[in-house]
Amino acid sequence: MRGRLIIYVLLIATLIGSAFLSLFYYLEVKNYEEQMLDIVAKTPMPAHHLVLISExxxxxxxxxxxxxxxxxxxxYDVFVEFTGPQNSNQDEQVRLLEMAIAKRxxxxxxxxxxxxxxTPLINKALVQGIPVVTIDTDEPNSYRISYIGTDNYRSGKLAGHALIADLEGEAVVxxxxxxxASTHMQQRVQGFKDAVEDEPGxxxxxxxxxxxxxVGASEKADKMLKTYPHITAFYGTSALDGLGVVSTVTALNRDDIYIVAFDTLDETLALLDQGKIDAVVAQEPxxxxxxxxxxxxxxxxGKEVDKVYHTSTSIIRKEDLKNGFQIVNDYGQVEIRPW
Incomplete structure (x- = not known):
């Protein structure tokens, strides 16, 4: 009987102790939450919330x-919500654009x-008072206020002129x-075709x-070489296209094929340095x-802005890497480190 009494007393004491500990931790957590809310309340929030939807x-x-x-x-002390599909997907971009409009x-x-x-969604945003700027790829027929990015048609012409100069006007491409289906790819292709159209060779x-x-670029390059084995040059209009072409050309031991690619990714520059890519169209992302x-x-x-801001585009070759090629933008930021 005495033993049971001791057990009951210990149980009651344990329960009371647990209750006090719970109360103590509750008060501590509450105090911490109040402190954090106070800090958040005193921290100035960015004046504007922007959304940037990438490819x-x-x-x-x-x-x-x-x-x-x-x-x-x-x-600028703003909040930029950078978003986009994990992999290129226009339908997902459209969904994200609709969400940004809904969030106002x-x-x-x-x-x-x-x-x-x-175009319909860009126009919808403007009608609802949300300004839209297009980036990398323009939609000039929409209500967008401004475009910032490459002149994609000109970049295609630069690629075409590089090929003409390097191959002395003789190539099967x-x-x-x-x-x-993408506007900027259409422009890069058209620019290239217009550049070479007057070259009979x-x-x-x-x-x-x-x-x-x-992988898709590699497979298409393989298919093209089987169908047109006399191809002597490839033009890849985006970063991964050039890399895919190199994979196929290397596997087939076709070192004689000339390749002009896009974008100065580290791997692309390495292949340029190795002589596996011959020319690269450099942009300023x-x-x-x-x-x-x-x-x-x-x-x-409320300031007036230009309708179009074209960032610079140039052709780089292996010798440019030896000279420590780099791009420095208007804000002193080096985009491509010296090789």
Whole structure:
């Protein structure tokens, strides 16, 4: 009997102790939450919420765009919500654009890949008072206020002129584009074709789509070489196209084939240095991201902006790497480190 009494007393004491401990921790947590709420209340929030919708989150090119936008975010004290599909997907971009409009954000920066899909939504945003800036790919027939990015038609012409100069006007060419449904790819292809059309020794024999995939580009290059074994040059209109072509050409031991590619990714520059790629069209994605935020804030603050801001585009070759090739944008940021 005495033993049971002791057990009961110990149980009661344990329960009382647990209750006190629970109360103590509850008060501590509550106090911490109140402190955090106080800190949040005293922390000034960014004045504006912007959304930047990219083509693909995991692509190195778009990571440079994001880096530029995030640096601008710090400089201008705004919140830039950088978003996009994990892999290139226009339907997902459209869904994200619809979400940004529904959230009534202060401004939208978007890559506009397709007239039919993007124009109605861009117009809808403007009608609802949300300014829109297009980036990388323009939609000039929409209500968008400004465009920041490459002159894609000119970049295609630069690629064509590089090929003419390097091959002395003699080539049988296959073109691989990531998507012929995308406006900027159409422009890059057309620019190239216009550049070479008056060269009687240059013939474009086929154009294929890679679906923005290195594997897709490799498979299409293999198919093209089997169908047109006399091809002597490839033009890849996006970063992964050139890399895919190199894979196939290397596997087939076709070192005689000339390759002009897009974008200065680390791997692309390495292949240029090794002589596996002959020329690269260099863009300025970091500056696109940075300046798009500044342009949007000018619009929000009622300042007049230009309809189009073209970032610079150039051709680089292996000798440029030996000279420590780099791009420095208007804000002193080095986009491509010296090789």
């Amino acid at each position: 693909e989150l995991d692509h190195e090119y778009w990571k440079l765009v994001e880096a530029g936008a995030k640096q601008a975010e710090d400089y 954000v202060d401004g939208i920066i978007v890559q506009a890949l397709n007239d039919e899909l993007f 296959g073109i691989i584009a990531n998507s012929l 240059i013939q474009v024999v086929t154009i294929e789509e890679s679906n923005n995939s290195r 970091f500056e696109m991201g940075y300046r798009s935020v500044g342009i949007m804030l000018d619009i929000i603050n």
